[in-house]
Amino acid sequence: MSTQVLIYIFVGLSFALYIGIAIWSRAGSTKEFYVAGGGVSPMVNGMATAADWMSAASFLSMAGLIAFLGYDASVYLMGWTGGYVLLALLLAPYLRKFGQFTVPDFIGTRYYSKTARVVAVICLIFISFTYIAGQMRGVGIVFSRFLDVDITMGVIMGMGIVFIYSVLGGMKGITYTQVAQYCVLIMAYLVPAFFLSFMLTGNPIPQLGLGSEVNDGSGLYVLQKMDMVLTDLGFTAYTAGTKSTIDVFCITMALMVGTAGLPHVIVRFFTVPKASDARKSAGWALLFIALLYTTAPAVGAFARLNFVETVNETAYAEAPEWFTNWESNDLIAWHDxxxxxxxxxxxxxxxxxxxxxxxxxxxxxxxxxxxxxxxDSENEVYVDRDIMVLANPEIGNLPGWVIALVAAGGLAAALSTAAGLLLVISSSVSHDLLKSTFRPDISEKGELLAARLAATAAIVVAGYLGIYPPGWVAEVVAFAFGLAAASLFPVIFMGIFTKFMNREGAIAGMVSGLVFTFAYIFYFKLWNPTMNVADNWLLGISPEGIGVIGMLINFGVAIAVAKMTAQTPLEVRRLVDSIRVPRGAGEAHAH
Structure with missing residues (x-):
């Protein structure tokens, strides 16, 4: 059976599974649409959270970054995993005990302000659309390469799949679909890693293979050979870092606090029955996430080594089939x-x-x-970093069924996160803007219809951004994390752990952190990219890490304004106390 037929079978079966689950778990109420009825078990929620967490950025881009940046890419591993731990320990159980549906719901109620709620919705929608554009583009690329359609048609097909299980099923459908998607994506990530690790080192466990000797008789370890091969070609040594200490710290911290403030992950902890289950599901999710994140360094290193040995000094007329396949999709180029x-x-x-x-x-x-x-460059080869995971099985000449599995896994990773983000956008519009702000008298049936219409509109916008991406889409990933770090994280943190923070302080903090971070990233990434060098950065901090300064500005302004304005009402202070009281942690908010 040909590889192409296997790809059609694997992708077709996975899509049939997702759609079947969506139909089986169709949401019938707003509670099922927003939080899956609040009755998901911790292990199932942990698996769904892991799928939601591990987007196309984790599945496709992270190993590509590690492959080409080496040591410098460790900030992404540390930041994204550290952010999850921060979210699991500091925020998730308390937000779950608060008992609301969404992050703007928490901010609006805790800060007794419709204005604060609306500002949170604006932050949330901007962050979510920034993120989702990349997911839909990833779907288009995978379809384009593996299903032999153009990228536009690939994005449209992805929109159709997401529409069925997010608009029909809501959070209930998405939760159980994401469980299936996690199983597909983790198998698609680990199986090629086992093969490549065994082929290169004789050790099938990639985490151990990365520290093993290469079985080519040289006596060199994998990382030693990587350093030697790359420095011979004029690259920086794979294990050498080029970023300043302060920039490494700030990027890692921005990714941590930004990730902890990402709304599509936070909302997952509202789907379990009680606060103690939120902690348990966080533990399960960390285990499921670790399977991919501890494998990524090995996948990146093996991919780069195989790529160099396969491409460099190879006659184009004798180029392997995978090279011409990706060249036809505009993701690899060569000029003689x-x-x-x-x-x-x-x-x-x-x-x-x-x-x-x-x-x-x-x-x-x-x-x-x-x-x-x-x-003035001797280099003749261009390669898009995002293809490394997808091309890995082909570069390593692995069996056709492994290539087909990776195609299904790439789609699962992108679609699972896209669905979670779409739900966040739709619930923000229907629940936070309509029900809680502008139309409090709307019926549950009307609210559910509004949520589905908002999700449909969000899918159309996301699809448009995937088909016609602005030239800067790849660059504004920093927006999502920087803006979440500078806007949402501080007010969530202070809302849980302080009683004195009032609405004036929260609104002033969100706006100031948001404006500063937006302006800094916009200037260096979009307005004047030629100035985007370390000598021009504030304190040597890159746009990717500036969210930390935005966060500190948020905290500082919020505290200063809170000290100069009216005290937090007594009932809100009692509410904050009730969130942190251990007794009765399983009860929803009833104060």
Whole structure:
């Protein structure tokens, strides 16, 4: 059976499973739509949380970043896993005990203010759409490569699948669909890693294989060989760091507190029966997440090593099939600068900017690229970092069923997070803006209809951003984490652990942290990217880490304003006390 047929079978069966689950678990009430009825078991919720957490960024991009950045990419591992621990220990159980449906619900009630609720909704929608654009683009790329359709059609197909199980099933459908998606994506991630680890080192466990000797008779360990191979080609050593200590600290911290403030993950802890179950599900989720995150460094290292050995000094006429496959999808490019017909992979850029392909054949048989090649660089090969996990089985010449499994896994990762984000957007519009702010008299049936209409509109917008991504979509991932760190995290944290923080302080803090962080990232990433170098950064902190300063501004402004304005009402102070009282932790908020 051909690889292409296997891909159709694997992807088709996984989609049939997701749609079947959505129909079986169709939401019939707002509580089922928003929080799956609040009766999900801790282990099931932990698995669904892990799928929600591990987006296309974790499945596709993280190993690609590790493959090409080496040691510097450790900030993503530390930040994203540390953020989850922060969320699980500091926020999730208390938010669950509070008993509301959404993050803006908590902020609006805790700070007794519709304005605070609306500001939180604006932050949340901006963060969610930033995130979801990348997910839909990832879906389009996977469809394009593996199902032989163009990216636009791939995005539309993904929109259709997400529409069925998020609009029909709500959180109830999404929860059980995400359990299935976790099983698919973790198998798709681990199976190729086992194969590649065994092929390169003789040890099938990738976490151990990364620290083992390469079985090529050289006597070198994997990381030693990586350093030697890359430095010979002019790259920085794989195990060497190039970022300053303060920037590493700030990026890690921004990712931690930003991730802890991401609303689509927080809402998962409202689906369990009681606060103690929120803690248990957090523990399960950490275990399920660790399976992928501890494997990612090995996957990245194996992918880079295989890539270099397969591509460098290989005649283009004899290039492996996987190279021409990805080249036809505009994600790898080669330009024969010296006219020898051999691909030279070196440090430096092969082209000016991201290659744009044109029709026709180059002088050495390669696809023509409209971008001018960089004349003073010896590098002739461009590769999109995001393809490394998807291309890994092909580069390693693994069986067709493994390639098919990875295709299904990539789609599962992107779709699971997209669905969670869409639900957050729809519940913010229907519950927080309509029911809690502008239309408090709306019926439950009307609210459920509004939620479904909002989810449908969100899918259309997300699909548009996936089909016609602004040129800066890849760059604004920093927006999601920076804005969550600077806007939502401080007010959630102070709402739980302080009684003095009032509505004036919370609103002033959110707005000031949001404006500063937005302005800093916008200036360096979009307005004046040529200035985006360490010498021009505030205190040497990159745009990816500036959310930490935004967070500190939020805390400082909020505390100062709270000290100068009216005291928090007595009933709100009692509410804060009740959130942290251990006794009766299983009860929903009834104060």
């Amino acid at each position: 600068k010296n006219g020898d017909g051999v691909m030279q992979y070196r440090a430096g850029n092969a082209f000016e900017g991201t290659p744009t392909f044109v029709e026709g054949t180059g002088p050495s048989g390669e696809r023509l690229v409209s971008n001018a090649p960089v004349a």
